Amino acid sequence: MNAIIALSLFGISSLFLGFLNNRKILLPATLIFILFVLGLNFADWNHEYLWFNSMLRTNNLSINFTTVILISTLLVVAISRGFGDDEEHSHPAEYYAILMFSVVGAIMMVTYENLIMLFVGLEILSVSMYVLTGSDKRNLRSNEAALKYFLMGSFATGILLFGVALVYGSTGSFDIHGIGLAVKDAKSQMGGVYGPILTAGVIMMLVGLLFKISAAPFHFWTPDVYDGAPSLFTAFMSTVVKTAGVAATYRLLSTAFPDMYGTWGNPMIYITAITLIIGNITAVYQQSFKRMLAYSSISHAGYLLITVLAKRPETNSSILFYSLAYSIATISAFAVLIVVSEAKSKAGKPDESFDALNGLSKNNPFLSFVLTISMLSLAGIPLTAGFFGKFFIFTDAFSNPSGIFKGLLIVAVLMSAVGIYYYFKPIIAAYMRNGDTEKIELSPIFKYTLILTTALTIILGIFPDLVKNLF
Amino acid sequence: MLTISLILLPIIAGLITLTTKGENAKTIASIFAFAEMILGAYVYYSFAPNASTQFAASYDWIHSAGIKFSVGIDGISLILVCLTTLMVPFIILSTFKNNYKNAPTFYALILFMQAALIGVFTARDIFLFYFFFEVALIPVYFIAAIWGGDDRIKVTFKFFIYTIFGSLFMLLALVYLYMQTAGIAHKSDFESIYAAAKTLNITQQSYIFGAFFIAFSIKMPLFPFHTWQPDTYVESPTAGTMLLAGIMLKMGTYGLIRFVLPIVPLAVDKYGMIAVILSVIGIVYGSIIAIQQKDMKRLIAYSSFAHVGLMAAGIFSRNIDGIQGSLIQMLAHGINVVGLFFIVEIIQQRTKSRELARLGGITQTTPNLTVYFIILMLGSVALPLTNGFVGEFLLLKGVYQYNAWAGAIAGLTIILGAIYMLRMVQKSMFGITSKITDGFSDLTLSEKVVLFPLSFMVIWLGIAPNMFLKLTEPAVIQLLSIVK
Numbered sequence: 001m002n003a004i005i006a007l008s009l010f011g012i013s014s015l016f017l018g019f020l021n022n023r024k025i026l027l028p029a030t031l032i033f034i035l036f037v038l039g040l041n042f043a044d045w046n047h048e049y050l051w052f053n054s055m056l057r058t059n060n061l062s063i064n065f066t067t068v069i070l071i072s073t074l075l076v077v078a079i080s081r082g083f084g085d086d087e088e089h090s091h092p093a094e095y096y097a098i099l100m101f102s103v104v105g106a107i108m109m110v111t112y113e114n115l116i117m118l119f120v121g122l123e124i125l126s127v128s129m130y131v132l133t134g135s136d137k138r139n140l141r142s143n144e145a146a147l148k149y150f151l152m153g154s155f156a157t158g159i160l161l162f163g164v165a166l167v168y169g170s171t172g173s174f175d176i177h178g179i180g181l182a183v184k185d186a187k188s189q190m191g192g193v194y195g196p197i198l199t200a201g202v203i204m205m206l207v208g209l210l211f212k213i214s215a216a217p218f219h220f221w222t223p224d225v226y227d228g229a230p231s232l233f234t235a236f237m238s239t240v241v242k243t244a245g246v247a248a249t250y251r252l253l254s255t256a257f258p259d260m261y262g263t264w265g266n267p268m269i270y271i272t273a274i275t276l277i278i279g280n281i282t283a284v285y286q287q288s289f290k291r292m293l294a295y296s297s298i299s300h301a302g303y304l305l306i307t308v309l310a311k312r313p314e315t316n317s318s319i320l321f322y323s324l325a326y327s328i329a330t331i332s333a334f335a336v337l338i339v340v341s342e343a344k345s346k347a348g349k350p351d352e353s354f355d356a357l358n359g360l361s362k363n364n365p366f367l368s369f370v371l372t373i374s375m376l377s378l379a380g381i382p383l384t385a386g387f388f389g390k391f392f393i394f395t396d397a398f399s400n401p402s403g404i405f406k407g408l409l410i411v412a413v414l415m416s417a418v419g420i421y422y423y424f425k426p427i428i429a430a431y432m433r434n435g436d437t438e439k440i441e442l443s444p445i446f447k448y449t450l451i452l453t454t455a456l457t458i459i460l461g462i463f464p465d466l467v468k469n470l471f
Numbered sequence: 472m473l474t475i476s477l478i479l480l481p482i483i484a485g486l487i488t489l490t491t492k493g494e495n496a497k498t499i500a501s502i503f504a505f506a507e508m509i510l511g512a513y514v515y516y517s518f519a520p521n522a523s524t525q526f527a528a529s530y531d532w533i534h535s536a537g538i539k540f541s542v543g544i545d546g547i548s549l550i551l552v553c554l555t556t557l558m559v560p561f562i563i564l565s566t567f568k569n570n571y572k573n574a575p576t577f578y579a580l581i582l583f584m585q586a587a588l589i590g591v592f593t594a595r596d597i598f599l600f601y602f603f604f605e606v607a608l609i610p611v612y613f614i615a616a617i618w619g620g621d622d623r624i625k626v627t628f629k630f631f632i633y634t635i636f637g638s639l640f641m642l643l644a645l646v647y648l649y650m651q652t653a654g655i656a657h658k659s660d661f662e663s664i665y666a667a668a669k670t671l672n673i674t675q676q677s678y679i680f681g682a683f684f685i686a687f688s689i690k691m692p693l694f695p696f697h698t699w700q701p702d703t704y705v706e707s708p709t710a711g712t713m714l715l716a717g718i719m720l721k722m723g724t725y726g727l728i729r730f731v732l733p734i735v736p737l738a739v740d741k742y743g744m745i746a747v748i749l750s751v752i753g754i755v756y757g758s759i760i761a762i763q764q765k766d767m768k769r770l771i772a773y774s775s776f777a778h779v780g781l782m783a784a785g786i787f788s789r790n791i792d793g794i795q796g797s798l799i800q801m802l803a804h805g806i807n808v809v810g811l812f813f814i815v816e817i818i819q820q821r822t823k824s825r826e827l828a829r830l831g832g833i834t835q836t837t838p839n840l841t842v843y844f845i846i847l848m849l850g851s852v853a854l855p856l857t858n859g860f861v862g863e864f865l866l867l868k869g870v871y872q873y874n875a876w877a878g879a880i881a882g883l884t885i886i887l888g889a890i891y892m893l894r895m896v897q898k899s900m901f902g903i904t905s906k907i908t909d910g911f912s913d914l915t916l917s918e919k920v921v922l923f924p925l926s927f928m929v930i931w932l933g934i935a936p937n938m939f940l941k942l943t944e945p946a947v948i949q950l951l952s953i954v955k
Contacts, residue, residue, distance in 0.1 A: 317535070381635075382605040388533075391598075394642065395536070398650050413643055417636040424628060431617055432624050465533050 001051040001058055001111065003041045003066065004104050010037070011100035018093020027445070030077050030096045034103075038070045050113060054175065057113035064320050064470070065110040065247040072239040072327040073103050078449040079335040080232055095135065099236065102128030106244035110251065115164045115174045118248060122160065122212065125244060126153050129237060133229040139349075145228025152211070152221045160208025166201030167256075176256040187259045199263055205252065206264060213245035213301045216275040223282075226294035231341065231352075234290065235334035238297040239327035246304045250319060253308065261311070268309055269404055273411045275302035280415040283422045289337055290352040292422055293330065296378060299419065300326050303393055306412060309405075310396035317468050318392040324467065325377060325385035325460060332374035332453040333426075335446070336367050343440050357426050358435025367440065368430040370450045377457045379423035380416055385460035390416065392468075473514055473526040474542040474593050477552065478586050480507050481559075485582035491575050497567060500578035504560035507585065511556025515942075518549055522945035524595065529660075532599070537658045541595040546946030550798050550939055551592040551725055554805045555718055557928075559585045562713045564921045565813045568820060571618055571708075584610040584714055591722050597645045597659050600729075604722060605638055611714055615707035623706045630703040634689055637696075641686035641726075644679045648734065661729075665953060668734040673741065680738035683731050684746065690723035691779045693746075694753035704772035709816040712768070716775045716812065717805040724779065724801055727786045728794060733953040739787065746787045747873065751880050753780030758887030762894065767815045767825045770895055771808065774851065774888065778804050781884055784877065785866035789954055793869025794947045799936055800862025803850065806932070807859060810847040810925040814840070817918060818899065822907040827895065832904030837913040841900055843922040848896050850929035852889045858932035861940075 010033035017026055044058045051058065077099065101124060108121025130153065134146025168174055171182035186194060207218065214222040226234045257264065279299030286292040304326075307318045340357060341350035361368035377386035397409045429435075442450075460467055484503030488496050518525060527543030544552060563581060571577045587610065590603030608631065616627040649659050652667040671679070689696045704712045732739060739746075757777030764770035782800050785793035817840065818833070819825050834841040846857075853859035863885065871878025914922065932939075 376609070381609065382602045383609065387602075387605075391642075391646075392536075394646050395649070398646050409643070413639045417632065417639055420632055420635050424631065428616070428624055428628065431613070463532075465531075465535070468533065468535055 001049070001056055002043065003037050004056075004107055006040055007033075007037050007100050007104050007107070010034075011097045011104070014093055014100065015097045018091065018097075023092060026092055026096055027077070027080065030100070031074065033100065034070055034074045034077060038067065038074070041066050041070065051111075055114045055117045056108065056111045058111055061316050062111040062247075062251075064316075065243065065323075066107050068243055068320060068324050068327065069103060069106050069110065069240050071324070072243065072331065073099065073236070075328070075331045075449060075453060076232065076236045076239070079235075079331065079338065079446055081443060081446060095132065098128045098131055102132075102236075103240065106240055109244040110247040112248070112251070113176060115167070115176065115179075118252070119157070119161055119164060121244075122157060122208075122248070125241060126157060126212070129153075129233070129241060132233040132236070133225060135233065136230045139228075141228040142230065143228075145225045148221055148228075149225045156208050156211035156218070159204050159211075163201045163204030163206075163208060166197050166204065168201075170195055170198040170201060176252065179256040180258065183257060183259045194260065194263060198260075202257055202260060202264055203267075206249070206268070209245060209249045209252070210271065213242055213249065213304075214298050215271055215301050215305060216278040216298065217271075219275070219278065219298050222298055223291055223294045226297070227288065227291050227352075231290060231334055231338045231350075234294070235331050238293065238334075239330050242297060242301060242304075243323040243327060246301070246308065246319065246323065249305075250308045250315075254311075258311075265309065266404065268305065269408050272302050272305040272309065273408050275299070275305065276411055276415045280418040280422075284418060286422070287354065288352050289354050289357065289426060290341075292354075292425070293333060293337070296419070296422070297330070299415065300378075302415075303390065303412065306408065307393050307396045310393075310400050315396055318389075318396050321385075321392055321460075321464065321468055322389035325389040325457070328453045328456055328460075329374040329377035329384070329386055332370055332450060332457070333378070335450055335453075336371045336374070339440050339442065339446075340364075340367065340437070343438060354425050354429050355435070357429040358433040358437075360430040360435070360437050363437055363439045366447075366450075367442075370454050371430055372427050373454045373457050375423040375427050377461070379420045381420070383458065383461045385457045385464070387461055388464040388468075392464075472528060473510070473517075474544055475528050477507070477510055477514065477556070477589050477593070478542070480510065481582040481586040481589070485579040485586070488579040488582060489575050493574060496575040496578045497563065500582060501560060501563045501567075503582065504563050504585070508556045508560050511553055514544065515549065515553055518544070518546075518942060520546075520942050520945060522546065522949040527595065529595070532596075537656050538598050539596050539660060540599060541660055542590070542593040542599070543595045544593055546943040547725070547728055547798065547950070548592045550802055550943055551721055552589060553939070554721065554802050555585060555588045555592065558713070558717050558805055558809055561809060561813075561921050561925060562710050562717070564917065565713070565809075565816065566708075566710050567917045569708075573617075577614065577618060577710075580610040580614050581710060581714065584614070588718055588722070592725060595661050597649065597661065597664055597730075601638070601642055601645055604641075604726075605635070607719065607722065608634055608638075611711060611719060614711040614714070615703060618708040619711065620706040622702070626699075626702040626706045630699040633696075633699045637686040637689035640682040644682035644686075647675075647679065665733055671735070671737075673737045676735040676738035677741065680731065680735045680742060683726070683735070684742075687723040687726040687731070688746075688749070688783070690726070691720055691783060692723070692776065693780060693783055694749050694756055697753065697757075697776050700776055701769055701772040704775070705766065705768050709812050712772075713809045713812050716772070717809040720775065720779055721801045721805065724782050724786060724797060727783065728797070728950065732786065732789060733950060736954045739789065739954075743787045743789070744874070747784050747870070747877050750780040750784035750787065751877050753777065754784070754881055754884045755887070758884060758891060761891040762887065764891075765827055767818070767827060767895060767899060768812070770827075770891060771811050771815065774891060775804070775808055777884060777888070778851075781863065781866050781870075781881055784881055785869045788869045788873030788877075789951070790869050790872050791944075791947055791951060792865045792872065794950070795940055795943060796862050796865025796867075796869055798943050798947070799932075799939055800859070800866060802939060803858035803862045803929075803932060806925055806928050807847055807851045810843070810922060810929070811851065813918075813921055813925075814844050814847065817914070821911055824907055827898040829905055830899040830908055831902040832900075833908050833911045834900045835904060836911050839914045839919065840922075843914070843926050844896060844900060846926040846929055847922075848892045850933070852892045853885055856930065856933045858929050858936070860933055861936040 105124030136142035283295035377384035524543035529541035587607035594600035761773035
């Protein structure tokens with residue numbers, strides 16, 4: 001768990017780096033920091049350790065989730081381009097520092113053993129995100145988004161904390177393994193009938209977590225916040241925050257409350273179905289590429305929840321594979337969105353509608369190709385990682401014998417078909433519609449990052465075993 | 472290794488084509504396509520006429536899930552591999568007159584498409600099959616949507632969503648079958664799936680049948696899932712239409728033979744009649760609409776819809792004649808339809824029109840074109856001694872054995888087919904010269920290079936159908952033994 005300590009120290013040191021007059025050093029320095037932490041992360045491989053007085057527990061699963069989170073962060077930082085030179089973003093060092101601090105929170109969310117750590121991790125992550133959402137100071141929408149996110153988010157965290165308190169009250173433990181044992185005892189003594197306090201606690205904790213991964217019906221903040229935040233941080237939110245949230249939910253349900261499946265199973269299945277339907281159907285009607293990606297992230301939360309609920313030994317690797325495939329493709333898409341929308345700014349504001357992509361392939365064949373592969377991956381079409389992500393999820397879901405789960409599967413399949421509709425809009429705009437986009441100059445590091453994400457998406461789409469076996 | 476090279480060669484060729492500039496692309500692409508054709512011919516000649524799967528190769532693909540990259544060729548695959556390797560070079564040659572923008576990408580996509588098609592026809596693992604089945608859609612979508620006609624965006628989009636929607640149901644069925652395979656470690660090769668399928672009861676089989684049927688009948692397409700087809704064929708560039716109608720359509724019929732018949736025999740017993748009825752409706756309906764068409768390309772599109780209905784009816788009749796007939800007809804239809812679409816393309820290039828009403832009198836200046844057109848047309852009408860005759864005869868015999876009424880109605884295809892095809896030739900080629908057909912020049916060498924071999928195959932296959940029938944027969948007999 002030295003990763004957390006190292007990352008915090010690096011966060012502070014990058015603040016100090018900001019005092020140097022050389023801004024160019026920040027981006028490479030941050031990349032090196034994160035790569036170092038990524039290496040450090042594997043020090044605990046194959047050892048299950050308790051850290052900090054049993055506050056955190058590392059195992060291979062948590063290390064893998066940390067890896068996915070760090071890779072996503074690395075990619076997001078790599079496409080940050082040093083946050084520009086304008087007055088607006090005059091403090092790049094602070095952004096990098098906040099990003100690193102928020103990753104500390106995300107790592108705590110995937111390694112927590114004590115529920116207090118879940119809460120603390122969630123808060124570190126959330127507070128950082130509130131700040132970053134509002135970082136576009138002079139943009140009204142960014143301010144609105146930050147305020148909205150803050151109000152709704154703190155409300156949700158409050159509910160989570162209330163849930164933690166109730167669970168503690170009925171089981172006498174903050175420790176998820178301890179809670180798991182207490183619930184098991186309760187099950188054997190009372191035959192599956194739990195007290196109202198415990199039930200309410202579980203439900204409230206889930207509500208808090210589902211809010212963070214923007215599952216319907218707790219998703220109302222998502223489109224506005226994702227739309228208002230600067231695109232780079234939206235990319236961060238829809239990948240790192242989502243992965244951490246799903247991992248935390250999975251850890252909670254599979255460690256503390258597996259014996260209460262009867263209580264949370266069916267509600268979660270309905271929530272997943274609603275998430276899939278709302279995310280996909282609403283995405284169809286969007287005119288803005290960025291807003292479409294926001295709804296797409298809601299729908300992917302739904303797919304991820306399917307495996308969380310499937311209860312199969314392979315679930316671990318399925319979630320990991322899916323989050324990795326999803327994160328890489330999403331970051332690719334946002335990278336293209338960022339450069340294209342800036343090149344096509346309207347009245348000083350970046351143009352984030354689909355129309356901005358019109359005719360992109362004429363002068364920017366590379367960007368169009370990157371966009372196409374990322375969209376195909378999000379849509380789950382073969383030859384891309386996203387297909388195998390979906391494939392593993394469907395396979396997991398089939399192994400759950402309950403009838404209601406089969407219904408969920410049908411919903412998921414239908415919604416995948418709907419997904420293709422809106423994921424093809426950007427591709428059609430880029431290749432088939434007429435428009436004029438100047439040749440967009442990309443910095444080397446930005447270009448190589450896109451080559452990397454696209455290559456990874458295709459390689460994982462042909463040889464999923466390369467990664468699936470690691471997890 | 473041979474099968475692997477059949478899949479790899481077009482991929483490598485496509486990548487090389489991508490690196491070329493402008494005009495060279497078509498030359499490079501056609502050289503590779505002919506190399507692939509020679510490879511295909513070698514496979515044909517070294518194929519032993521028995522029911523075994525030959526040239527097999529198998530590698531671990533997704534080890535943890537027991538999924539293998541496993542390919543091989545049996546008699547049923549062989550005929551489709553031959554079709555693919557035989558047609559793609561001519562499809563590429565047929566575009567030599569056109570100057571497409573971004574030509575390297577265009578030809579690379581055709582070659583990628585070929586690789587995916589051969590993958591579909593040689594896969595011996597259900598998920599590998601699905602993988603190629605979907606991958607094949609991507610190149611042809613881009614070919615149609617980038618280089619197609621004015622209305623291409625909407626039309627190709629409909630086509631893409633329609634077919635993916637069907638495929639997703641097939642994916643569900645495949646995953647379900649995979650879950651039924653014996654043991655904790657599931658397997659997904661064809662043999663394990665066939666074995667697992669034996670344990671299914673009629674309810675399970677019915678659901679799987681439904682899922683497969685939706686997927687394949689959208690792909691072919693069968694009535695009433697055909698609404699994407701005519702528009703897509705018309706809006707695609709001719710090479711794309713040839714790929715779609717000539718080869719890709721056969722993915723659906725191949726799927727019916729490979730999956731539906733052996734995996735869900737009980738459900739086919741129960742619901743096969745419905746499928747046959749839908750197919751027969753498609754035959755008659757497609758033919759009647761074809762008779763009324765004014766646009767030549769659209770007319771051939773509907774004729775293709777009618778023909779595929781007969782193939783499906785033959786497959787669902789589940790006897791040796793029906794299946795053998797559908798296999799030989801897949802090959803014959805591929806040849807005929809590629810030739811006919813090419814002739815439409817030639818006429819369109821010279822007159823800028825495909826409308827029958829505006830054409831006419833072309834034959835006066837074009838003895839060569841007339842001869843080739845009539846040979847291909849007769850093949851499509853199924854005149855004896857042409858390739859179409861063998862297929863349709865066997866198919867009608869098979870359907871008649873299954874159900875006399877269905878056979879009788881399906882037999883209308885011969886009469887109706889003659890009506891729409893003769894009408895097309897008569898209106899476009901004969902009669903009085905119109906303003907735009909005045910001074911129509913005869914075939915150039917590059918056009919003859921395509922039309923001569925195709926016309927030759929029409930007659931050759933009509934005289935010697937046994938060169939394929941004897942290779943497919945053992946595999947079909949084995950298949951039927953699983954079904955019964």
